[in-house]
Each structure stands twice: as C-alpha cells, then as structure tokens.
Amino acid sequence: MRGTAKxxxxxxxxxxxAFIHMNSSEREVLNSAPVQRLRHIHQLALxxxxxxxxxxxxxxxxxxxxxxxxxxxxxxxxxxxxxILGIDRGEYDGMYYRRVLRMxxxxxxxxxxxFSHASEDLFPGDCNHEAMTLRLIESDEMxxxxxxxxxxxxxxxxxxxxxxxxxxxxxxxxxxxxxxxxTGDAFGADRMDYLLRDSHHTGVAYGRFDHYRLxxxxxxxxxxxxxxxxxxxxxxxxxxxxxxxxxxxxxxxxFSQLYFHPVRRIYDIHLKEYLQAWLLGGxxxxxxxxxxxxxxxxxxxxxxxxxxxxxLPGHDAAERIVMRNHYRVLYTRNPDDVxxxxxxxxxxxxxxxxxxxxxxxxxxxxxxxxxxxxxPVLELDERIVSSLLKSDVLRHIPEVAVDTVYIHPELLDAxxxxxxxxRENIIESGSEPEDMx
Amino acid sequence: xKQIQRDGLLVELIDELTSYGSWCGETHxxxxxxxxxxxxxxxxxxxxxxxxxxxxxxxxxxxxxxxxADALLEWEIKPEPYGNxxxxxxxxxxxxxxxxxxxxxxxxAISFVAxxxxxxxxxxxxxxxxxxxxxxxxxxxxxxxRARRITELKPHITLDEAKEAVSFVDEMFREAEPVIRxxxxx
Numbered sequence: 001m002r003g004t005a006k007x008x009x010x011x012x013x014x015x016x017x018a019f020i021h022m023n024s025s026e027r028e029v030l031n032s033a034p035v036q037r038l039r040h041i042h043q044l045a046l047x048x049x050x051x052x053x054x055x056x057x058x059x060x061x062x063x064x065x066x067x068x069x070x071x072x073x074x075x076x077x078x079x080x081x082x083x084i085l086g087i088d089r090g091e092y093d094g095m096y097y098r099r100v101l102r103m104x105x106x107x108x109x110x111x112x113x114x115f116s117h118a119s120e121d122l123f124p125g126d127c128n129h130e131a132m133t134l135r136l137i138e139s140d141e142m143x144x145x146x147x148x149x150x151x152x153x154x155x156x157x158x159x160x161x162x163x164x165x166x167x168x169x170x171x172x173x174x175x176x177x178x179x180x181x182x183t184g185d186a187f188g189a190d191r192m193d194y195l196l197r198d199s200h201h202t203g204v205a206y207g208r209f210d211h212y213r214l215x216x217x218x219x220x221x222x223x224x225x226x227x228x229x230x231x232x233x234x235x236x237x238x239x240x241x242x243x244x245x246x247x248x249x250x251x252x253x254x255f256s257q258l259y260f261h262p263v264r265r266i267y268d269i270h271l272k273e274y275l276q277a278w279l280l281g282g283x284x285x286x287x288x289x290x291x292x293x294x295x296x297x298x299x300x301x302x303x304x305x306x307x308x309x310x311x312l313p314g315h316d317a318a319e320r321i322v323m324r325n326h327y328r329v330l331y332t333r334n335p336d337d338v339x340x341x342x343x344x345x346x347x348x349x350x351x352x353x354x355x356x357x358x359x360x361x362x363x364x365x366x367x368x369x370x371x372x373x374x375x376p377v378l379e380l381d382e383r384i385v386s387s388l389l390k391s392d393v394l395r396h397i398p399e400v401a402v403d404t405v406y407i408h409p410e411l412l413d414a415x416x417x418x419x420x421x422x423r424e425n426i427i428e429s430g431s432e433p434e435d436m437x
Numbered sequence: 438x439k440q441i442q443r444d445g446l447l448v449e450l451i452d453e454l455t456s457y458g459s460w461c462g463e464t465h466x467x468x469x470x471x472x473x474x475x476x477x478x479x480x481x482x483x484x485x486x487x488x489x490x491x492x493x494x495x496x497x498x499x500x501x502x503x504x505x506a507d508a509l510l511e512w513e514i515k516p517e518p519y520g521n522x523x524x525x526x527x528x529x530x531x532x533x534x535x536x537x538x539x540x541x542x543x544x545x546a547i548s549f550v551a552x553x554x555x556x557x558x559x560x561x562x563x564x565x566x567x568x569x570x571x572x573x574x575x576x577x578x579x580x581x582x583r584a585r586r587i588t589e590l591k592p593h594i595t596l597d598e599a600k601e602a603v604s605f606v607d608e609m610f611r612e613a614e615p616v617i618r619x620x621x622x623x
Contacts, residue, residue, distance in 0.1 A: 163486055163495055170487040170590055177489075226462055226520035227559040230593060231490040338507050339528055342441070370502030374463075374521050388514050388521045395514065399506035 012063060016196050020067045022102075028145050029103055030063075033292055034110040034136045038062055040295035041109075044198060044258075045118035046267040049324060051202040051258070058109045058116065061197055065182065068189035069105035071215050072181050073098055076234075079219050097178060100151050104159035105182050105189060110136045113284050113291065114299045118268040119275055124286040130164045133157075135288050173232055177220055180234055185372040187218060187234045187247070195250050198258065206253030209246035216240070221376035224384050235376030238390070245393045248373055255368070255400040265364050266326045266406050270317045277314030278302050327362055327406035330415045340427050345403035347430030348419065352405060355418060360408040368400050438480050438539075444504055445536035446473075446481065448529040450547050451510070455524065457555025462520040463501065467493055468562040469554050475573055476610065477546040477617055485570075487590060491563040492570050504529075520559070542623045549616045553609060565609075567591055568602035572610075580604060 010027055011019045022030065029035060038059040047054040077094060111132030113119050120129060136142060137157045146153045158168060162179030171179075182189050192211055199207025217240025222230045236244050258264070276282040278299070285291055306318035320326050330352065337344035349363035373394040375387045388395050407415040450469055454461045471492045473479045483494040501523065504510045509529040513522040533540060554562065567590070571583045578586075584599035594602075 163488070168486075171489065172590075173489050173593075223520065225517045226464060227518055229464070229490065229559045229563070231563070233489075335508075342507050342509075342532070367499065368503065368506075370499045383517075385517065386514070386521050388512060389516065395512060399502045401503065401506040 014060065014063065014067070015200055016064055016193070017067050020063050022066075025149050026102065026106070028148065029106055029142075032141060032145060034139075034142065035059070035062065035107060037292055037295060038109060038112075040297050041112055041114060041116060042296050043116065043194070044202075044264075045115040046271055046321065047202070047258070047261075047264050049267055049321070050261055050264045051204065054198070054202045056197060056201045058112060061193055062106050062109055064193035064197055065108060065189045066102050066105040068192050068211070068215070069182050070098070070102055072187070072189055072218055073101055073178075075215050075218050076181070076220055092174065096151070097155075099149060100155045101159055101178060101181065103146075103149065103151065104156045104179075107137065107142075107156065108133070108160040108182055108190065111291070114275075114294055114296045115268075115271060118271050119284070122272065122275055122279065122282070122284050124281075124283040127286050128166075130161050131166045132288065132291055133161060134166055139288055177232060177234065184234060185369055186375050187214070187236075187244070191251065192247065195247070195254055198254065199250070202258055204254065204258050206257055207250045209250045210243040211247075214240055214243035214247060217243070219378055221378055221384050223376050223386075225376070225386050225389070233376055235378065235384070235387070237378045238380060241377055241387065241390060244375070244387065245391055248371060248394060248397055251371060252397050252400060260366070260400060260402045262329050262332065262364075262404050262406075263326060265366075265402070265404065266329075266362065267321060269362050269364065269406075270320045270326060274303055274306065274314040274317035274321065275299065277317065278306070325409060328409050328412045329404060330361075330407040330412070330419060331403075331405040333401060333403035337427050341430040343403075343430060344427045345405050347426050348423070349405045351422070351426050352407065352415070352418075356407065356411055356415065360411055362406040364402060364404045364406070366402055368402070371397060371399060373397055438482060441532070442536045442539040443481050444500070444509065445533050445539055446479070446543055446547065447500070447504070448509065448525050448533055449540055449544065450551060451523060451525050453547050453551035454555055457551045459551070459555045459557075460515060460519045461522045461524065462559065463498065463523065464520070464559045464562060465554060466501065466523065467497060468566040469550050470494070470497055471566050472550045472554070472569065473543075473546060475569055476606075476613060477543075477550065478620060479543050479546060487567065487570050490591070491566040542620060545616050546613075546620055549613060564594055564598055564602040565605050567594070568599070568606040572603065572606055580607070 008024050009021060011021050014020050039057050041058045043056050043058055043061050044054045111129040113123065113129060134157050137153050137160065143153055146156065157165060158175050159179045159182060162183040180188060195207040196211060199205060217237040219235055219237060220232050221235040222232050303318045303321055306312040306314045307322035309315065331345060331348050333345060341347055345363060345365055349361060352361045373387065376384050377387050377390050378384055451461055451466060454465055454469060459465050468491060470481065470483060471485055474481050474483065483497040485492040485494045501510060508526055509532055510523050511526055513524045515522055567587055571586045580600060580603045583603045584596055587594055587599035588596050
C-alpha cells in the first residue's frame with residue numbers, strides 16, 4: 001500500500017537552524033492555543049521602532065529553544081559524564097526526560113503577557129509570567145496533551161520554569177541540570193537561541209557565536225576546584241572554551257547594544273504607561289482565559305486608536321510611540337560618577353523631578369542577571385579547572401549596568417544646561433550617609 | 438532594608454570572612470548570607486531555594502554581579518584547591534562608611550557567622566547550610582529525623598555526615614542566642 005501511511009515526523013523551516021523536527025504528538029503541543037498565541041507576541045516588544053527587522057515573535061524562538069535544548073541534551077548524554085543523572089544506576093529514563101525536556105523548552109514562554117518583559121510588572125498581585133506559565137501547563141487543555149504524550153505536567157513545569165518555579169523550592173541535581181539546559185544563565189538553550197535569533201533579525205551581528213562547536217563540547221562537570229566540591233554544573237571541554245567566550249561576549253555586546261539601547265528602553269517605559277491607562281485597573285487579567293485573549297495585536301490596535309484621539313486613555317504615551325516622539329536621554333551611567341555615588345541616576349532624577357516636574361522626567365535602572373562567567377572546564381589531562389583560571393577574556397567581561405534619566409523632548413535643551421551646572425553637586429550630595437529605615 | 442545597607446553588610450561579611458581565613462568564594466558568601474538571614478534574623482531579603490548542593494539565592498548572585506559592575510567587588514582568581522574568590526575594593530570601604538547604623542547593629546552577628554565559617558571548606562558549608570534549611574523547614578523536629586530528611590533531599594550526603602551537620606547547627610543556635618537577642622534590642 002503506498003501513500004496511506006500517516007506521516008509522523010514533521011519539519012519546520014527555520015532561519016537559524018534550517019530545519020526543526022517534531023513528531024505528530026509533539027505537534028499537538030505546538031498547535032495548542034497557548035503556544036499558537038506566541039505567534040502574536042513580539043520577542044523584543046517595540047524594538048522594531050529602533051531596529052526595524054526586530055519583528056520576530058516568541059513562537060519561532062520557542063521552536064528554536066526546543067531544537068537547541070535537544071541538541072544540548074544529546075551532546076551531554078553522549079559525552080558519558082552522566083553519573084549525576086543516575087543513568088548507570090538505572091534510575092533515569094533518558095528517553096522520557098528527552099521528551100519532557102523538548103516540550104518544556106517549547107512551552108517555556110507561554111505565560112508571557114503582551115510585549116513580553118516590557119510589561120511584566122503589570123501582572124496583578126504576586127503573579128508573573130512564570131506563575132502564568134505554570135497555570136497554563138496545568139490547564140485542562142494542556143493536561144490532555146501531556147497524557148497523550150505520556151509525560152507528567154509536573155515534570156514539564158519543573159524543567160520549563162527551573163529555579164523560577166513559583167511553588168518548587170527544592171531541586172535535585174538532575175532537576176537542576178536539566179532545567180539549566182533550558183533556562184541556565186551560562187549555557188541555557190533559551191539564552192543561546194535569543195542571542196542568535198535576535199542578532200539575525202535585528203542585524204546586530206555581535207550576537208553570533210559558534211553554537212555548533214560549543215554544544216559539541218558541553219559536559220556535566222563537578223566543581224572539584226572549589227575545595228573538592230562535587231556540585232555538578234554545565235561546563236565545557238577545554239576545546240570549547242573559545243566558543244564559550246564568544247557566547248558570553250555576545251551576551252555582553254547584545255545587552256549593551258540592543259537590549260539596553262536607551263531608545264528601546266524608553267519605548268518600554270512609554271508602552272507600560274499606555275498599558276496602565278488602557279488596561280482595566282491598570283493590570284493584566286490574572287486568569288489564563290483573560291491572558292490567552294490578549295496579544296500584542298489588541299494592544300497595538302488600542303495604541304493606534306489612542307494616538308489619534310486625545311480623549312482616549314493613554315493618548316500621550318500612545319502618540320509618543322506612534323509618532324516616535326519619545327523622551328530623550330538626559331543622563332547615562334558614567335563610571336566616574338559610580339565611584340562617587342552608586343545611585344547617581346536616581347539622585348539626578350530626584351532633583352530633576354523637582355525642577356522640571358515628575359511628569360516630564362523618567363528614570364530607568366533595570367535589574368540585570370549575573371553573566372555567570374564562572375563554570376568548570378575539562379582539561380585534556382582530565383583535570384577540572386575554573387573557566388576564570390583559564391580565560392583572561394572571561395575575567396574581564398564587564399557586567400552590564402544601566403542607569404538612565406530621560407526628559408520630555410521639549411525640555412531637553414534646558415535640561416542639559418541645568419545638568420551641566422548642577423551635576424557634580426547633585427552626585428556629591430547623593431553620596432551622603434543614609435539613615436536606617 | 439535598603440539596597441545600600443544590604444550591600445554595606447555584604448561588604449562587611451566578605452571582609453570578615455577574609456579576616457577569619459576564608460578564601461571567600463561565592464559559595465562561602467552564599468551560605469554565610471543564608472545563615473545571617475535564616476539563623477541570625479537579619480532581614481536582607483534574598484529568597485533562597487534548596488539547589489544542587491544546599492541553599493542558594495539567585496538574587497544574591499545577581500546582587501554580587503551588580504556590586505562587581507559598580508567596582509565594589511572584584512574577582513581574585515586562585516588555583517586549586519581554591520575557586521574564584523571575591524574581594525572588596527577601596528570603593529566598597531566608602532560604601533561601608535555610608536551605613537554606620539546598619540553596621541553597628543548587625544556587625545556582631547556578621548562577625549559571629551564569619552568566625553564559624555572562616556576556616557570551613559565548601560563541602561562542609563553545603564552540609565551545614567542544608568542542615569539549617571531542614572531545621573527551619575519543620576522547627577522542633579529531632580536530630581535523627583532532620584538528618585534523614587537531609588539524606589532524602591541530598592542523597593550524596595551520608596546519614597552520619599547529616600547528623601554531624603545537624604548537631605553543628607543546633608550548637609550554633611545555642612551560641613548565637615545572645616547575639617540574636619542583642620540585635621532585637623538595638
């Protein structure tokens with residue numbers, strides 16, 4: 001019989017990895033409402049106002065994370081350094097966890113609100129995108145699919161959310177390592193894919209690195225150089241050190257050039273201001289149905305309308321976004337200032353608000369995750385050493401830090417004159433001893 | 438607690454650990470900070486999870502990176518058997534000068550923990566901090582039950598090692614009592 005066998009393996013074209021493969025059961029997860037919604041959530045919020053190519057969505061990123069997580073998993077398991085997973089003791093079902101890992105990678109972003117991180121603060125109460133992801137993983141729609149795939153939703157959530165799991169506070173070595181394959185700060189598939197993909201779409205070439213070589217050399221290694229510790233971590237063979245350096249440099253450059261571009265950041269602030277005015281009670285819905293009904297499309301349609309009608313809520317912020325009339329940079333972080341006053345931006349912002357009015361000044365000081373440049377490296381003679389001992393490059397990669405004050409465009413000239421006259425005094429006074437409260 | 442006070446206390450902790458002979462890797466700082474919060478009651482506000490080898494705060498890890506970005510800390514790379522150490526800088530001395538009241542209140546507690554941790558290795562710190570985690574998980578539980586819970590959570594720790602770690606934590610609680618009382622009175 002020809003032509004009657006139902007195709008079980010499917011391939012999806014991808015600009016970074018050429019093809020991404022999945023089977024029919026996995027495709028049910030891809031076709032679920034929470035994952036399909038990611039076609040309508042921009043990966044980089046309003047970054048396309050600065051880098052016009054940045055119109056890609058979380059959907060293709062999620063597929064990419066699944067592909068890379070699978071490659072990392074295969075490479076790590078094939079390397080033989082798997083004692084930590086209990087494979088040799090028969091405690092670990094490698095194929096089961098491969099399936100769980102792939103699905104966890106595919107759904108790791110399903111809880112994101114419109115425009116992803118830009119609007120994270122607008123979830124109600126203690127809710128955040130990780131809590132929403134957990135609720136969606138445990139939803140009736142997804143539970144039915146997990147049953148068909150013969151995997152537990154609890155295991156999917158553990159690996160997808162890792163250390164950010166809202167309920168789980170204890171992790172075994174295996175859980176920690178497998179979730180780090182997806183979400184890890186050093187060699188997680190999430191990070192690798194967003195650097196490669198964002199670089200590709202924005203045209204910012206700094207994000208590229210040799211991920212083929214890096215993945216081939218990844219190993220699970222104990223950090224024995226720390227007083228004989230047996231704590232396992234994702235590390236590299238010495239031959240992969242340069243590709244690991246390239247990844248961490250790519251991260252530094254991409255954060256400096258793209259993710260923390262000051263104009264991109266001010267659009268996040270204007271977007272949040274619009275959403276606070278537009279959303280009921282200034283917050284996203286706290287239920288999964290409400291979240292699934294909301295995408296970037298609804299928000300952009302609202303922004304477009306509000307930009308043309310001064311009577312609609314959020315008109316001012318919407319008009320700034322649509323007409324690209326954003327607030328302008330008044331002050332950016334300067335190493336000399338940091339030595340005098342660590343919160344120089346806050347000091348300038350506080351006084352600028354008194355002089356120009358709070359409504360005309362904005363301050364941006366985002367929290368930045370550690371770059372995790374320290375990891376184990378396996379030498380040719382089987383010794384394990386710290387990456388920082390081996391690599392001058394890693395020792396000197398700076399941590400990214402942002403501290404920016406913006407001002408209304410019509411006040412920019414006056415603001416600059418004022419700052420030139422008062423800058424030193426403000427920064428000096430900002431470094432006085434603080435009372436304990 | 439304000440960030441400046443929290444970071445001032447972290448700088449003091451690193452200085453104290455160093456003065457008590459610790460090579461002061463991130464694991465030492467992580468576990469000592471956990472004790473400051475979970476045993477001594479200093480409200481530093483770093484959330485901890487029981488990770489691969491004991492309590493770990495990713496927020497604290499990010500905070501240490503932020504302190505490096507602001508020249509308050511720097512790497513000191515040491516060969517085996519030591520790992521990557523963090524040391525304070527001239528800038529961090531200035532930070533401490535800005536939080537005299539916080540330091541006056543919490544210095545005895547910091548010194549107490551640093552004195553207990555200064556000469557201990559990473560493997561020891563992993564065990565005793567897990568023992569404190571398990572102790573706080575269900576206060577009042579006996580030594581044997583806590584030790585079994587440790588081996589259940591962290592199978593690489595033997596029952597004897599777990600019992601030893603629990604006894605150490607119980608003894609440390611007893612010795613810490615006057616220091617904790619002093620913090621409450623100031």
